[in-house]
Every structure is written in structure tokens, then in C-alpha cells.
Amino acid sequence: MFGIGGTELLVILVVALIVLGPKSVPQIARTLGKAMGEFRKVSTEFQRTLNTEIELEEHEKRKQEAEKELFGTEQKATAATKPAEAASPAAKPAAAATAAAPTETDASVKG
Numbered sequence: 001m002f003g004i005g006g007t008e009l010l011v012i013l014v015v016a017l018i019v020l021g022p023k024s025v026p027q028i029a030r031t032l033g034k035a036m037g038e039f040r041k042v043s044t045e046f047q048r049t050l051n052t053e054i055e056l057e058e059h060e061k062r063k064q065e066a067e068k069e070l071f072g073t074e075q076k077a078t079a080a081t082k083p084a085e086a087a088s089p090a091a092k093p094a095a096a097a098t099a100a101a102p103t104e105t106d107a108s109v110k111g
Contacts, residue, residue, distance in 0.1 A: 016028070
């Protein structure tokens with residue numbers, strides 16, 4: 001319990017009986033028992049709260065890792081498709097230049 005053996009506990013009880021008297025020892029023991037029960041209740045609640053917070057933090061960490069992995073995979077897939085798109089914009093300026101050049105039909109319309 002508190003590192004107190006049976007002999008030490010017996011000595012404490014005898015001293016308490018002598019100092020406090022036989023009438024008040026049961027009342028004090030009852031009060032001490034209630035206080036110990038309340039202390040255990042509060043410490044159990046505190047421990048439960050800590051465990052809940054730790055589990056919540058671990059859950060958030062796993063969630064962030066999963067999101068990072070998911071979005072990292074999407075970014076890799078997007079990056080893989082960008083080189084193919086990068087080749088087609090090079091073709092687009094050539095097509096735009098051809099479209100900008102006057103054609104025979106444009107010249108005949110003007111004049």
C-alpha cells in the first residue's frame with residue numbers, strides 16, 4: 001500500500017489508540033477510509049482522462065499520417081501526369097502560331 005508492513009501498521013494503530021482514545025479511533029478510521037476512497041476515485045478518473053487524451057492524440061496522429069500518405073500519393077500521381085501535360089503545352093504554342101498566321105482565305109477576304 002504505502003510500503004508499510006504488517007508490523008508497522010500494528011504499531012501505528014496502537015499509537016493511534018493510545019493518543020486518540022478508543023472512542024474516536026473508529027470515527028477517524030471511517031473518515032480516513034472515506035478519504036482514501038475519494039482519493040482513489042479521483043485518481044482513477046484522472047488516469048482515465050489522461051488515457052482518453054492520449055488515445056485521442058494518437059488517433060489524430062494516425063489520421064494525419066493517413067491523410068499525408070493519401071495526399072502524398074495523389075500528388076505523386078498528379079506529378080506523374082504533369083510531364084505528359086508539359087509536352088502538350090509545347091505543342092500548343094506551335095498550334096497557336098499557325099492559327100495566328102494569315103491564311104489565303106483571310107487574305108482574299110481583306111482584299
